[in-house]
Amino acid sequence: MKDYFHLLGRTDRMEKDVAIVGAGQSPFLRRCGVSIGELCFWAFQEAMEGIHLKKEEIGASVVCSATEYDKQRSPAGVISEYLHLKGKPTFCVESLCSSSSSGLRAAYSLIKAGLHDVVTVIGFQKMSELTSAEAAERMGRSGDVMWESPFGMTMPAAFAMFARAHMADYGTTEEQLAKVRVKNSIYGVLNDKAVFRKKVALEEVMNSQTVVSPLKVLDCCANADGAVVLILANRNIAKRITNKPIWIHGLGASSSSATLSGRQTYSSIACAREAAKIAYEIAGVGPEDIDVAEVHDCFTITEIINYEDLGFAKPGEGVRLLEDKETYLGGKIPVNLDGGLLCKGHPIGATGGGQIRTIVKQLRGECGETQVANARIGLVHNLGGPGVYCFVTILGRD
Amino acid sequence: MGFDKFGVKSFVSESKAGEFVTFLERGKVMTTRCKKCQRITFPPKMDCGRCGLSDMEWVEIKGTGELETFTTVMFGPAGFEKETPYTLAVVKFPAGIRIFGQMDKKIPIDEMRVGMGLKVVALKISQDRFSYQFERA
Numbered sequence: 001m002k003d004y005f006h007l008l009g010r011t012d013r014m015e016k017d018v019a020i021v022g023a024g025q026s027p028f029l030r031r032c033g034v035s036i037g038e039l040c041f042w043a044f045q046e047a048m049e050g051i052h053l054k055k056e057e058i059g060a061s062v063v064c065s066a067t068e069y070d071k072q073r074s075p076a077g078v079i080s081e082y083l084h085l086k087g088k089p090t091f092c093v094e095s096l097c098s099s100s101s102s103g104l105r106a107a108y109s110l111i112k113a114g115l116h117d118v119v120t121v122i123g124f125q126k127m128s129e130l131t132s133a134e135a136a137e138r139m140g141r142s143g144d145v146m147w148e149s150p151f152g153m154t155m156p157a158a159f160a161m162f163a164r165a166h167m168a169d170y171g172t173t174e175e176q177l178a179k180v181r182v183k184n185s186i187y188g189v190l191n192d193k194a195v196f197r198k199k200v201a202l203e204e205v206m207n208s209q210t211v212v213s214p215l216k217v218l219d220c221c222a223n224a225d226g227a228v229v230l231i232l233a234n235r236n237i238a239k240r241i242t243n244k245p246i247w248i249h250g251l252g253a254s255s256s257s258a259t260l261s262g263r264q265t266y267s268s269i270a271c272a273r274e275a276a277k278i279a280y281e282i283a284g285v286g287p288e289d290i291d292v293a294e295v296h297d298c299f300t301i302t303e304i305i306n307y308e309d310l311g312f313a314k315p316g317e318g319v320r321l322l323e324d325k326e327t328y329l330g331g332k333i334p335v336n337l338d339g340g341l342l343c344k345g346h347p348i349g350a351t352g353g354g355q356i357r358t359i360v361k362q363l364r365g366e367c368g369e370t371q372v373a374n375a376r377i378g379l380v381h382n383l384g385g386p387g388v389y390c391f392v393t394i395l396g397r398d
Numbered sequence: 399m400g401f402d403k404f405g406v407k408s409f410v411s412e413s414k415a416g417e418f419v420t421f422l423e424r425g426k427v428m429t430t431r432c433k434k435c436q437r438i439t440f441p442p443k444m445d446c447g448r449c450g451l452s453d454m455e456w457v458e459i460k461g462t463g464e465l466e467t468f469t470t471v472m473f474g475p476a477g478f479e480k481e482t483p484y485t486l487a488v489v490k491f492p493a494g495i496r497i498f499g500q501m502d503k504k505i506p507i508d509e510m511r512v513g514m515g516l517k518v519v520a521l522k523i524s525q526d527r528f529s530y531q532f533e534r535a
Contacts, residue, residue: 133476136475136476137475137476139475139476140407140409140475140476140477140478141409141475142475144441145409145410146401146409146410146413146441147441147498148498149405149407149408149409150404150405150406150407150408150409150529151405151406151486151498151499151500151529152406152407152471152474152475152477152478152481152484152486152500153486153498154471154473154474154475157469157471157486160469161467161468161469161486161487161488162467163469164467164468164469164512165466165467165512167512168467168512168513209472210470210472211472211473212469212470212471212472212473213469213470213472213507214469215469259441259498260488260496260498261440261441261488261495261496261497261498262496263496266466266467266488
């Protein structure tokens with residue numbers, strides 16, 4: 001861990017180096033009906049709202065997309081042009097569902113290294129650009145194309161195998177998984193940018209069609225179109241730009257074996273445990289210090305595993321944390337108060353940025369009915385692929 | 399070469415490990431061992447990432463493995479529309495390796511249990527397509 005402190009140039013763990021000064025999101029929609037530039041503009045407008053920043057001050061942009069979904073080759077150029085970020089460096093980063101957390105990491109580094117004072121992270125995906133046939137073709141290349149795809153591997157199948165392993169290891173039931181959807185749907189109703197804004201009863205989840213056993217339709221999040229824009233600034237100007245800068249306290253990242261046969265366990269995700277450990281270490285906090293969290297609930301099982309990987313619960317005790325309502329608003333560690341991916345939808349390249357925006361808003365105290373009282377420290381957990389990549393980001397109000 | 403004959407649908411045609419498919423054609427499921435560190439891996443690799451060397455030998459995967467996890471896929475991707483439902487699984491073998499693949503369709507889904515004993519068997523899908531599957535031990 002000492003290596004990380006050295007790399008980050010930290011002498012004081014809570015030193016304020018880089019802040020998020022703006023965060024905006026387009027609505028997440030099944031079909032947005034606009035171009036990718038227009039989709040990003042939507043998010044950019046909200047990110048710039050109420051802050052004292054001239055567009056010319058943005059030194060660079062990091063565009064985040066799982067580009068296999070894009071019709072546009074190399075989207076960074078087209079999007080930065082549409083946002084009128086003229087002449088400034090721009091490039092695209094990809095790590096599947098965690099692309100925009102990768103983007104945040106890159107933007108932080110550009111600022112920390114002194115190359116730029118202000119950098120914007122633009123995460124987007126317009127998944128409705130694909131026809132059903134194109135989506136089915138990409139679905140077939142979800143796993144390792146050499147050793148897994150020839151068997152008909154899909155992304156949901158990987159998480160279904162995690163669910164089965166968790167059931168075998170800890171006695172978790174399908175009904176307990178369904179309770180994740182029930183919780184997140186309570187908050188999805190209140191999120192006017194979510195795809196699904198309907199309260200879901202336990203029986204509805206249980207009665208929905210099986211997609212990949214033991215997971216059913218309502219255990220799964222849905223593809224969506226969406227964009228998120230984050231604006232980061234260095235410590236010297238962050239407070240000039242906004243009176244509510246949200247500081248980056250810890251950045252943890254790791255990767256696991258991409259091929260499932262290379263894993264040691266299927267009821268936990270090794271890279272998530274490692275990313276959490278690093279993020280906590282850098283931030284100088286532990287799971288007990290987190291006031292509010294966003295975790296990557298691409299499937300119901302994933303949220304349970306995430307509780308355990310993040311140390312919110314011991315291995316095998318994630319279900320109990322949920323059943324005791326500790327991850328509800330008012331509980332010990334409220335999780336996914338924006339409805340999570342299960343309700344918001346999952347526009348791959350925008351997903352991590354959307355989670356970060358929610359925590360930024362929580363720490364600014366702007367979440368209305370879902371606001372955690374006096375939230376000071378928030379955590380974002382963002383997975384890429386079937387736990388191939390994981391990014392854990394700890395943000396602070398002070 | 400030869401990798402395009404692997405599985406229901408293959409995406410890769412060229413690999414130094416192409417001999418894996420030739421072994422399947424002969425009814426054997428093989429993997430590789432590094433001659434230096436003696437480590438056996440699955441999938442097979444013709445290069446050892448640990449040692450940085452490319453001095454590997456083929457070994458047959460024998461014995462009974464244990465079903466670690468599985469899922470039955472009801473909606474398949476392109477090329478697998480007619481295959482559904484099929485069950486994907488990870489089986490752990492005594493050599494310390496885990497193998498990902500499909501379960502034998504003859505095993506009723508409701509009889510599949512984590513921990514059950516399975517062996518990996520070469521499979522001829524059609525005249526020119528080869529794979530392996532997990533069968534009851």
